[in-house]
Amino acid sequence: MGNEEAVFYSRVLTELTLSFHIIYATIGVGVPLMIMIAQWVGIKKNDEHYILLARRWARGFIITVAVGVVTGTAIGLQLSLLWPNFMEFAGNVIALPLFMETFAFFFEAIFLGIYLYTWDRFENQKKHLLLLVPVAIGASFSAVFITMVNAFMNAPRGFDIVDGEIVNINPIIAMFNPAMPTKVAHVVITAYMTAAFVLAAIAAFRLLRGSDHVYHKKALYLTMKLGFVFSIATALIGDFSGKYLAEYQPEKLAAAEWHFETQENAPLILFGVLKDGEVKYAINIPFGLSMLAFNNPNAEVIGLDQFPEDEIPPLYIHYLFNIMVFIGMWMTILSALYWIGINRGWKRVSTKWFRWLIVLGAPLTMIAIESGWWLAEVGRQPWILRKIMRVEDAATTSGQVDLMLMLFAGLYIVLGIGSVVVLRRMFNKNPVERELEDRHKEQGGDVQ
Amino acid sequence: MTDFIIFYAPFIILIAAIVVAFLIAPLDGSVTDKEE
Amino acid sequence: MNLEILGISVLWTFLFGYILVGAIDFGAGFFNAYSLLTGKQRILTKVIQRYLSPVWEVTNVFLVFFFVGIIGFFPKTAFYYGTTLLVPVSFGIILLAIRGSYYAFETYGARGHKGYSFMYGLAGILIPASLSIVLTISEGGFIEIVDGNPVLDYWVLFTSPLTWSIVVLSIAATLYISAVFLTWYAHKAGDVEATNLLRKYALIWSLPTIITAGGIIFELRRHNFEHYNNIQTFWPMFLISFLLFAGTVWLLWKRHNYGWAFILLMGQFIFAFFGYGASHYPYLLYPYLTIYDSFTNPAMAISLIVAFILGLGLLIPSLVLLMRLFLFNKGYVRGKKDFHV
Numbered sequence: 001m002g003n004e005e006a007v008f009y010s011r012v013l014t015e016l017t018l019s020f021h022i023i024y025a026t027i028g029v030g031v032p033l034m035i036m037i038a039q040w041v042g043i044k045k046n047d048e049h050y051i052l053l054a055r056r057w058a059r060g061f062i063i064t065v066a067v068g069v070v071t072g073t074a075i076g077l078q079l080s081l082l083w084p085n086f087m088e089f090a091g092n093v094i095a096l097p098l099f100m101e102t103f104a105f106f107f108e109a110i111f112l113g114i115y116l117y118t119w120d121r122f123e124n125q126k127k128h129l130l131l132l133v134p135v136a137i138g139a140s141f142s143a144v145f146i147t148m149v150n151a152f153m154n155a156p157r158g159f160d161i162v163d164g165e166i167v168n169i170n171p172i173i174a175m176f177n178p179a180m181p182t183k184v185a186h187v188v189i190t191a192y193m194t195a196a197f198v199l200a201a202i203a204a205f206r207l208l209r210g211s212d213h214v215y216h217k218k219a220l221y222l223t224m225k226l227g228f229v230f231s232i233a234t235a236l237i238g239d240f241s242g243k244y245l246a247e248y249q250p251e252k253l254a255a256a257e258w259h260f261e262t263q264e265n266a267p268l269i270l271f272g273v274l275k276d277g278e279v280k281y282a283i284n285i286p287f288g289l290s291m292l293a294f295n296n297p298n299a300e301v302i303g304l305d306q307f308p309e310d311e312i313p314p315l316y317i318h319y320l321f322n323i324m325v326f327i328g329m330w331m332t333i334l335s336a337l338y339w340i341g342i343n344r345g346w347k348r349v350s351t352k353w354f355r356w357l358i359v360l361g362a363p364l365t366m367i368a369i370e371s372g373w374w375l376a377e378v379g380r381q382p383w384i385l386r387k388i389m390r391v392e393d394a395a396t397t398s399g400q401v402d403l404m405l406m407l408f409a410g411l412y413i414v415l416g417i418g419s420v421v422v423l424r425r426m427f428n429k430n431p432v433e434r435e436l437e438d439r440h441k442e443q444g445g446d447v448q
Numbered sequence: 449m450t451d452f453i454i455f456y457a458p459f460i461i462l463i464a465a466i467v468v469a470f471l472i473a474p475l476d477g478s479v480t481d482k483e484e
Numbered sequence: 485m486n487l488e489i490l491g492i493s494v495l496w497t498f499l500f501g502y503i504l505v506g507a508i509d510f511g512a513g514f515f516n517a518y519s520l521l522t523g524k525q526r527i528l529t530k531v532i533q534r535y536l537s538p539v540w541e542v543t544n545v546f547l548v549f550f551f552v553g554i555i556g557f558f559p560k561t562a563f564y565y566g567t568t569l570l571v572p573v574s575f576g577i578i579l580l581a582i583r584g585s586y587y588a589f590e591t592y593g594a595r596g597h598k599g600y601s602f603m604y605g606l607a608g609i610l611i612p613a614s615l616s617i618v619l620t621i622s623e624g625g626f627i628e629i630v631d632g633n634p635v636l637d638y639w640v641l642f643t644s645p646l647t648w649s650i651v652v653l654s655i656a657a658t659l660y661i662s663a664v665f666l667t668w669y670a671h672k673a674g675d676v677e678a679t680n681l682l683r684k685y686a687l688i689w690s691l692p693t694i695i696t697a698g699g700i701i702f703e704l705r706r707h708n709f710e711h712y713n714n715i716q717t718f719w720p721m722f723l724i725s726f727l728l729f730a731g732t733v734w735l736l737w738k739r740h741n742y743g744w745a746f747i748l749l750m751g752q753f754i755f756a757f758f759g760y761g762a763s764h765y766p767y768l769l770y771p772y773l774t775i776y777d778s779f780t781n782p783a784m785a786i787s788l789i790v791a792f793i794l795g796l797g798l799l800i801p802s803l804v805l806l807m808r809l810f811l812f813n814k815g816y817v818r819g820k821k822d823f824h825v
């Protein structure tokens with residue numbers, strides 16, 4: 001039939017769009033909260049550095065939001081263009097959170113516009129901060145609603161299928177499916193964590209580039225602390241996700257952990273490679289998987305032997321899982337060391353190489369985000385809707401997907417390069433030292 | 449217990465993390481003291 | 485009124501909203517780029533940028549709202565339109581992406597960058613052209629069902645005069661709407677030079693707008709006789725639309741009351757757009773899809789409507805605030821104060 005090609009290219013194009021979009025979306029969800037915290041601290045302590053920090057973050061944020069918005073529009077439309085059969089089904093059962101997402105987005109867009117153009121317009125700065133609240137709420141709730149749809153794909157609920165017809169539809173149950181809480185919380189908290197570490201990397205980079213301004217030190221300290229808090233929360237919620245998987249999607253957990261045979265006292269396999277069906281060079285943590293899955297070292301964990309061969313996800317997701325977890329743990333340790341180090345006056349956390357490690361944290365956390373999403377999506381294979389619809393039955397029958405793939409690849413290159421160039425130009429042209437000076441000159445006549 | 453962990457605990461942790469973030473954010477004595 | 489009509493009316497209204505604010509937006513971007521080319525940026529850029537800046541993201545949401553809503557209310561459209569529109573809508577997405585991001589790049593990152601301005605100006609004016617293809621396809625005659633799957637016949641589509649008239653109309657109308665709005669906006673800002681130039685643009689683009697709009701009705705006679713007949717039954721709406729059009733042009737010509745000129749223009753497009761929509765009823769896609777056989781289940785429909793009402797409760801006050809702060813705030817419009825981040 002030749003449709004295999006359309007399926008293949010549809011998958012590649014969706015993966016490409018999502019992988020690109022998620023970078024900007026994660027920043028878009030996480031950064032508003034960081035801006036809010038910085039501005040709040042600034043007002044509370046009457047410290048212009050934090051206020052300027054919020055202001056400069058907001059400026060950079062616009063660029064990432066713009067790319068996030070347009071790529072989000074792209075993926076929204078592509079879902080219908082590439083997976084029309086899936087979207088027909090989704091429209092019937094899970095359209096409600098999709099629809100609500102547009103409202104969250106609308107709300108965010110309106111207040112972002114107002115917020116950006118009312119700096120210093122209000123006598124009372126708190127009023128201006130108040131405008132940011134709907135932005136942060138809208139951004140986070142966009143993620144909440146969209147992730148609800150993704151959760152539904154993992155744990156479809158709220159309908160019955162009788163003779164191929166969808167009946168007894170309940171949109172609320174579909175929204176509040178069992179996958180939803182862990183998935184939504186994990187997506188939102190990792191966005192906060194990533195945003196904190198990306199902003200930390202920027203501050204560390206400025207310090208490495210010779211600036212010794214206390215502004216950057218405050219920024220770095222603030223973001224590393226926040227990053228630590230959010231990474232601890234991420235680890236906890238990640239653990240809950242494991243428990244969800246064990247209960248509702250055991251094949252995903254088993255494939256991610258290379259847990260082949262159902263057994264009690266299941267060990268956790270870390271790292272390793274798979275050679276001819278044998279796990280090699282792995283670290284075995286006794287009872288680890290039983291603990292992760294059920295908080296009980298003796299619990300029985302279902303293995304891949306319980307599933308038909310054509311319903312087992314690709315085993316390479318184990319690597320993705322390891323990358324995600326390893327980076328998460330690494331960043332937790334790094335930020336904890338930094339926090340303690342600054343308080344105890346350890347010189348080591350202010351050395352060049354430590355700052356380089358913090359800079360490295362930005363790409364690392366992004367890699368963790370990407371791995372997490374690939375794990376989530378590939379781990380659901382072969383299903384687009386678990387146990388209901390297979391990916392190959394959902395795809396378009398159009399013959400031009402390969403051409404579109406090339407076009408979009410070109411687009412993402414243009415947008416990616418464009419956004420980086422613009423961001424660099426924006427901040428290189430206007431370093432914080434100069435901006436602080438300008439502001440002081442402006443206010444010179446006023447009685448402060 | 450499992451139900452609690454899967455359905456409620458994630459949101460509790462999420463909200464708690466945001467609250468803690470606001471609480472610890474202003475504590476910057478260790479970097480500002482050196483300002484003088 | 486039944487749920488089907490309620491659903492499509494809400495969506496149609498939002499599509500109208502998108503067309504209106506989108507047209508202002510895309511046209512403004514184009515005029516801005518054009519003024520750079522002809523060395524008139526001194527006159528135009530300031531007034532255009534003052535309007536565009538705080539609202540660009542809001543424009544995009546209207547579109548997202550429409551296509552998410554139509555999948556929710558009429559899930560079968562995903563199958564028919566999703567399968568056939570891959571190429572035209574993908575082009576639309578790419579243009580939207582270029583337009584949206586390069587607008588932000590220019591405005592926030594590299595003020596006055598000519599390359600960026602051209603890029604988003606040009607991309608913007610092509611968006612209505614590429615998206616209007618969807619309306620053309622909805623008239624039927626371009627889609628065949630092969631092995632149970634809808635397939636778009638590109639050759640028929642791109643050799644049809646109807647396609648090209650709709651493309652021309654979309655571009656002309658975009659520039660016309662935008663020019664009329666900006667004339668009023670520039671006038672409010674007290675910028676005489678810009679007002680005069682934009683007024684000239686508005687008058688220039690009024691002619692192709694009305695000619696192609698009329699021409700399309702006659703082309704429909706050949707292309708889709710059923711729809712053509714339905715249009716006849718709605719003739720008062722189109723007559724009112726034409727009279728409002730004449731009113732706008734007259735006001736512009738006489739340099740009277742540009743605010744009213746824009747209100748009449750909105751009326752013109754409301755009557756034409758809803759007249760067109762009503763005459764299209766009950767088809768979403770001739771002859772395969774009507775709003776009745778594609779409608780979602782009642783449970784979803786009701787929950788969507790409830791969500792919609794709650795959402796509006798949140799949105800309308802926020803939109804009013806946005807407009808009061810920027811669109812209708814004298815200090816802001818005149819450029820006396822700048823509180824840009």
